[in-house]
Amino acid sequence: MGALAATSAAxxxxxxxxxxxxxxxxxxxxxxxxxxxxxxxxxxxxxxxTIDGYRPIEELAVGDxxxxxxxxxxxxxxxxxxxxxxxxxxxxWLGHCRPVTVxxxxxxxxxxxxxxxxxAAHAVYVGGFLMPIGQLVxxxxxxxxxxxxxxxxxxxxxxxxxxxxxDAEGAPCESRIAPFAETCAPMLSFGGGRGELRSRLRSAxxxxxxxxxxxxxxRDGLEERGLALARAA
Numbered sequence: 001m002g003a004l005a006a007t008s009a010a011x012x013x014x015x016x017x018x019x020x021x022x023x024x025x026x027x028x029x030x031x032x033x034x035x036x037x038x039x040x041x042x043x044x045x046x047x048x049x050t051i052d053g054y055r056p057i058e059e060l061a062v063g064d065x066x067x068x069x070x071x072x073x074x075x076x077x078x079x080x081x082x083x084x085x086x087x088x089x090x091x092x093w094l095g096h097c098r099p100v101t102v103x104x105x106x107x108x109x110x111x112x113x114x115x116x117x118x119x120a121a122h123a124v125y126v127g128g129f130l131m132p133i134g135q136l137v138x139x140x141x142x143x144x145x146x147x148x149x150x151x152x153x154x155x156x157x158x159x160x161x162x163x164x165x166x167d168a169e170g171a172p173c174e175s176r177i178a179p180f181a182e183t184c185a186p187m188l189s190f191g192g193g194r195g196e197l198r199s200r201l202r203s204a205x206x207x208x209x210x211x212x213x214x215x216x217x218x219r220d221g222l223e224e225r226g227l228a229l230a231r232a233a
Contacts, residue, residue: 040176041082041155042168043099043117048158049167057156057168066158069125069165069172070184078159078176084119085152096121099145099153100133102171105229106141106222112169117145119155123187125165125172127218131188135196136219141226188215 047054049067060066060079068074084097093099102116107126118124120134136142147153158166159176163184166175177183190196199216206212212220 040122040174041097041119041157042122042173044081044154044156046116046156046168054169057158058154060158066160067167068160068175069167071160071162071164074160074162074164076158077161079156080176081154081156083152083154091151093145093147096132096134097155098134099147100137101143101145102133103141103143103229106226107171108225110170112171114169116169116171116173117153118168118173123174125174125185126222127214128185129188129214129218130165130174130183130185131215131218135190136222138219138223138226140223140230142222188218190215 042048042057044056044058046057048057048060050060051065051067051073055064057079058081060076062076062079064076065073066076084093084099086092087094097119099117100120100122102112102118102124104112104114106112107124118133121132123130123132124136133142137144157176159178163177163181164175165172165184167173174184190199199213199219202212203216203220206220
């Protein structure tokens, strides 16, 4: 496993489909997660910026034009929903579909403007790179969502003609990527537990010799911001 992995779109998409099926997502509003869904999804109620302002994702439809970082604006090519259910003997949220909450301001000023819930594999755009939000969980500003009192959660994803970055509650989040398509920006991943351990070691050694990779700098910067937000609360 590499300490820093820039993944291609095709392998990432194949893995995403498998994981979404494994997570037990059910069709909801026009699709089956086992066949075409991916875990790059937004929770019901998330507001997406369109040419008419922010609108709840469940109110959007094919053809609606949304703000896109690289295209400017783009029409929705495909929109799909699925229902995520707790699973396992402890009734937990599992896998790449598990929900992660990005708290207000976690990614920067006004990013997001209010708390945002994404599936763990959903990448956010930070520092010129895309990185799965589940790999940025820090326990303060980016946390695993408990969703107490809910056994199911409804998620939606949006696909454009080309992979791009959407504005979700003010936060830059990727659109769904079609099979074999190119990502709109380089994708960073720890590549597994060993890669994340190496990253932590590089960060710990940075006080002596700073050899951190971009992925380490992004994670460290967001953790520092999370701590600052917690102290200011």
